[in-house]
Amino acid sequence: MLYLPFFHFPTLLLALMATAAFLPPAPIFRPRTPTARHRGLPICAAASDAPPPDAETDEGEAPRGGRKDRRRVVRIAWEKLVRWSRSWRSRNRSDVLETTRKVVVLGGGSFGTAMAAQVAAKKPDLEVAMLLRDDLVCRSINDRHVNSKYLSEYSLPENIVATTSASEALAGANFCFHAVPVQFSSSFLESISTYVDPKLPFISLSKGLELNTLRTMSQIIPLALGNPRQPFIVLSGPSFAVELMEKLPTAMVVASKDRKLASAVQQLLASSNLRISTSR
Known part of the structure; x- marks a missing residue:
């Protein structure tokens, strides 16, 4: 199958206009004026008929x-x-x-906490919900804006809200970041599958294979949720949670079969310190 590149019409039109400006004007062909030799007149007489140097040029000549x-x-x-x-x-x-009105982060480990802070800092009125299983950590995040278990030395944005209720965390979410370890992902996702919107994009932060089945997260998520068409994106790269919290220059890659979805996640996360590249 032949794939043709996509051109946005206004961009193509302006490019053609700019290219056309380089082209010389089309020549205008006129009958050749007979010279003095062909008319049988003296050369001096023919020279007197020539236009003065300051006369206007013909229409076909370039100024x-x-x-x-x-x-x-x-x-x-x-x-x-x-x-x-x-x-x-x-x-x-x-x-x-x-x-984007709401983003949910599944898991409250180091990288899940750092990613929640990264997204929350992009938009102060964005609701970032963290689904956790520890009530003490939830209260610490909601009351003191600190994850008392992971990265406790860093303050979290105030628009991060932690909860242990899956229905509350997933309600109205536009994006879902999955930061649960791979070995516990299947059982965890099966327990919350009834609250997951079939069109909710899942962004996987988990790395590795499931030991018993050797499945990747791209296989685990749709199987555990019972939806083979669940939108799925992978976010990975040579990065650490501390780098994100310290606002150090960091690079990551977002990959998805849906190019538009990958671009949307790129725009959601990219900042002055975090560079996001897209891939398929």
């Missing part, structure tokens, strides 16, 4: 400085293209944050 004018047109066209491209990309980035 002096035409190349500079064309360069100016090209420069202006490309400046417009760059401005439009930047505004279009920024508008897309803002759309993801504007439409």
Whole structure:
């Protein structure tokens, strides 16, 4: 199957306009004016009929400085293209944050806590729910904004709310970060499957294989939830939870069969200290 690249029509139109400005004007063909030799007139008489040096040129001739004018047109066209491209990309980035109202993080370990803090810092009015099993840790996060068990030396954004109720945590969520260890993921997901929206994107932070079955998270999540079409994304990379909490330069990769979904997660997480690349 032949795959053709996707071109956005306004971008293609501006690019064609800018390219066309480089082309010279089309020549206008006129009948050749007979010279003095062909008309049988003296050369001096024919020379007197020539236009003065300051006379206006014919319509088909390019004026002096035409190349500079064309360069100016090209420069202006490309400046417009760059401005439009930047505004279009920024508008897309803002759309993801504007439409996202709630994010849920399953698990309260080091990386789950760091990812919750990363997402919560992107948008102060975004609700970030952490589904935990320890009541003491829940109270610590809700009252003191500190995970008393993991990364206790760091303060968490105030828009992070912890709960032990799966129905409360998953209700109305736009994205779900799965940070439960692989060996416990199947049983955990089966216990909350009744509260999971079939269209809720699952972003897996867990690494490794299930020992008994050798299944990956891309296999465990749809099987445990009973939905083979559950949207699934993998987030991985050479990163540590402490790096995210310290706001150190960090790079990660988000991969999904759905390119638009991967791009949405990229825009949701990317920041000045966290660079997110997409892959399939």
